[in-house]
Amino acid sequence: MASSPTELPIHRFNSFDGVELAYREMGEGRPLVLIHGYFSTAMVNWVRYGHAGKIADRGYRVIMPDLRGHGDSARPHDPAAYPHDALADDGFALIEHLGLTDYDLGGYSLGGRTAMRMLARGAKPGRAIVAGMGLDGILNTAGRGGYFRRVLTNLGSFERGTPEWLTEAFLKTVQGDPVALLNVLDTFADTPREAVEAIAMPVLIVAGKDDDDNGSAEALADLLPHGRHGVIPGNHMSAVTRPELGIAIAEFLSE
Template sequence: MTDIQTTFVEGFGGAKLAVHRTGDVGGRPLLLLHGLFSSAQVNWIKFGNAAILAGAGFDVIMPDLRAHGESDAPHDPATYPSDVLVRDLQVVVAELGLSNYDLGGFSLGARTAVRGVLAGLTPRRLVLGGMGLTGLSGWTRRSAHFVDAIDRFGTIERGDKAFVAQAFMKSMKIDRVAARLLLGSVDDTKQEALAQIGMPTLCVCGADDQDNGSAPELAAALPSGTYAEVPGNHMSSVTFKDFGRAIANFLE
């Protein structure tokens, strides 16, 4: 059983953010951000990938994004300005005193990591999981799919394209008011902006995951991008230990 320690920091607007940590406190910090409707527990801890990274000598730091996991889910629209997740990320980096660290994310976490770097964060290496080129530049379309799932929650039947999102929200007990506000705070990232991401970057994606476009195309568009394929689709790739091993191999 992985030993997890949880503390809380105050994010933008006073929202309480849960930060889960495991591994070698003297090791290189690795800050990992989970995906939409998920949590640090589900994306990183439950299926053993945090343990793999901790075993590789990393100090693994895994916040729950606002409106997710053990973090606050405020209903005040003022607490969801543009790029609020980047603001929260900057707070976590500052509060923990991180200066020489690696940064990674899955899906929404990958978007947040990219926009964090564009906003001035300087990790040594970057990991983008479950993310393709159009997932960054075409977020508005992708977001609309999830807003639709929220608005039709409880009425979506099997076979509908929004059924999986509804089922995941149910299993994760998502606060749909907060999640809808959060979706409106995430912006598109134009392809030309990727030229500013100079650090070595791993694009790791499930072989059957096309939810956010092509990960190989994203790797090719980055100045120092590398692609690694692991088993699974967008929902299942993080359940395979290949995911954690690919990250560890890249960072080592």
């Protein structure tokens, strides 16, 4: 096992269409697949701020993929490498690759939406976590996708301090690939309201107190038969850095 989080080895596998994806693991025990947000990486979302460590300490094997077009996964520039709903297909491919049958599933922002897509398409984790995501971001992906498309196609033009400028600054810190990330937008898939209402397992919907980027987290929790709404400090960008996120996930899974 790695002696420190920064030494987590990179594992690789070929997804459903042959695109090579990367993932890292921390801890031992019950498997938990955690998916990061758009522009980000597994290391940034889950390892850097201690969330994976907190969860691993509760007896979990935390499995953290890098989405296609992100991090250490392949970043093809060919639009054909980004079919509709490919991120959910990648999630299913990882679960198949690892032979997981009894596991939990979660994600932050785009990762939370990807987890929701997997649930709507038949994934059967024992518990699920959808963080940094609200009902609008599940039912209608075009709105938030349009914002990112505008940023990626107008890089270098935004006034310092604006949301767009901050988004671009984050892109630079993670050394994101604008071409690949623009293509990722074409994978976005809406989930119908009735599909959300049919998700049967316990789901934690947790978001920052000031995070309304993807609509109401409380409304999403209310729509789920066994949804629970959790609130942590911060907005969409800052909540993922707060220790309360990892604590909320760990406590939910340990119940």
